[in-house]
Amino acid sequence: MILAPAAAYITAAPASATTTNDIASLALANIGKGAGWCSTVNSSNNSLGGNAFGGSCTYTTVNGSGYGEYWCSDFAKWVWQNASGGTINISGLTAGSGSFYTYGSNNGTLHTSTSYVPRVGDAIVFNYTGGGVADHVGLVAAVNPDGSIQTANGDFGGASGGSEAYWADTSRVEAVNISASERTVGSTPTYIGMTISAYVTPVGLTSSSGFESAFQANNTDLFTYSSSSGPADTGEGMMKGTSPSIAALAGGGHEIAFQANNGDLYVTGPSGLINTQEGMMAGTSPAIAASPNGGYEVAFQANTGNLFTWTPSSVVNTSEGMMKGSSPGIAALAGGGYEVAFQANTGNLFTWSPSSLVNTQDAMMIGTSPSIAASSSGGYQVAFQTNAGDLYTWSPSTNTVTTTQGMKAGTSPAIAALTSGGYEEAFQANSGNLILWGSSGNADTGQGMMAGTSPAITAQPNGGSEEAFEANTGSLIVWGSSGNANTTQGMLSGTSPSIA
Structure with a gap:
């Protein structure tokens, strides 16, 4: 393409701030990855070169061996923290899935209405029982024209072996599509088998501005x-x-x-x-x-x-x-x-x-x-x-x-x-x-x-x-x-x- 003559304007430079697309790109780049070095199914480094998703391979001694922890929250937190720009506030997020629910409540970004339309970059919290406790958290990676959503889930599909560590070491990051009829708060997506309690939007995104x-x-x-x-x-x-x-x-x-x-x-x-x-x-x-x-x-x-x-x-x-x-x-x-x-x-x-x-x-x-x-x-x-x-x-x-x-x-x-x-x-x-x-x-x-x-x-x-x-x-x-x-x-x- 031929460039037109420049005039006396301030040339717009790309902003170095986190967008919804940054979150989606990073989450999807790690589909198929295990917890990290402790994984028995895929111990390769994550897409940024690290050997774990934050605390996903937190060392626990069981019969002399090191294992991971339930790490769906570790993965979601890691993506928010490391998405290009690094502007998302992750204060208050822990290894507990329910911390995302509390985060949303504290920051005014908790969405529990059945009419809420999920946005790319949102966290999706399942089976919240109160007191900062939930069973799972994933990330919305795409919202499709037919209303369905694609989610990226850390610590998914592990093998039941009677312990947290065994599940965590055999699970992966998995992409799961949720139909438009099952994406609303209160629904239980068939494949996931847990009820959606809330969507949570991260604080510090720049997707709300720009053009x-x-x-x-x-x-x-x-x-x-x-x-x-x-x-x-x-x-x-x-x-x-x-x-x-x-x-x-x-x-x-x-x-x-x-x-x-x-x-x-x-x-x-x-x-x-x-x-x-x-x-x-x-x-x-x-x-x-x-x-x-x-x-x-x-x-x-x-x-x-x-x-x-x-x-x-x-x-x-x-x-x-x-x-x-x-x-x-x-x-x-x-x-x-x-x-x-x-x-x-x-x-x-x-x-x-x-x-x-x-x-x-x-x-x-x-x-x-x-x-x-x-x-x-x-x-x-x-x-x-x-x-x-x-x-x-x-x-x-x-x-x-x-x-x-x-x-x-x-x-x-x-x-x-x-x-x-x-x-x-x-x-x-x-x-x-x-x-x-x-x-x-x-x-x-x-x-x-x-x-x-x-x-x-x-x-x-x-x-x-x-x-x-x-x-x-x-x-x-x-x-x-x-x-x-x-x-x-x-x-x-x-x-x-x-x-x-």
Whole structure:
């Protein structure tokens, strides 16, 4: 990929802090390992070169020999402590599985609700009986699109020999998949045979902040740029002139939807690359949203001109005709389900869900696309360019709101629901600059955008937002409350990035 010219920005450097992916990677790198030097089934060093997982081979003399202890907690603690960045607080964790339950209670990260959606990096505590006592603890290493989870368990599958030491020396780190129907607190996963008492999130993760951007590079490949790890070429070719969409998954990681160079809708993420076999309209781009309850959904204009939605388990032809050259927006609602916004073939802004279709009666600028965001407290809001060229917003509660802000012809706005409340819009003004408008204030950033492109925006935990856009130099720029940077990554001219 050719790098675009650098501008006068602070270059973003990958952060050295622990993320959920760091935890998953370290846990999974040790699948099949025994307790360490004391193991009779696999005494090889762990993936970091050590000869035990913390105290997993704590020396105990039994008939003159050294043995291990029950070490599931040792393993989980070791992973949290040694995951890249080393920022996780492990104070209070011991060799007892129940110490994770107490840790969560003391730090406000204990999750005992049956509605809780586990996240990558969480500890999963089994058979907690009180007083800091539990039978087992594992780690969540993946949350799959179908809602199932993959767990990594130390001290698993040992041989019963009448003693703690014998079991510990014959057990291993084992990966166990738990179905969506058995992952909730209070359930007893069939293979494990113990009841889930709680999930516990580690203190000190950086997964709650930061961002990842997806974009079409100037070699037409799908690229990502992460605030924690920098740029990466996925090696997947995109249809020239289209733009990807990215969403942060509830269980950790990101899912990206894009039109591939064969014209089909593709998605890629933690579960791998999927060709949906769904043909897209030339020159259009998909939108993706991830539910806070797990899973994701994609909205796109099919090659028939109709609005379609797709999930790993279903595809829906809404039979609603879209304006040629426009792309939909989609948001995951706090109460469940999704809402889609699109420009109909009449030129009006419509919203669609399986239970309702709304013609807002607002005429859009031909060839532009709306953006939609949902608040965690309920409700949603749509941002769009009207046929008068101004930025407007619409929601079921406020109907149409005029901002009187002129937009550059042929561009589309982006909107995000802020964690501090309200919404923030980002758009290319008719001056060519990136403008922010909404609940956290209105500002001309002074940043010139590439003609014909549109920005992306995502909310940040600090109450602000982070934007991504193609600068008039052709470089991907990130801008906002989590830092400003010229990534020096060249974008294909006329395409727009996504950020989550």
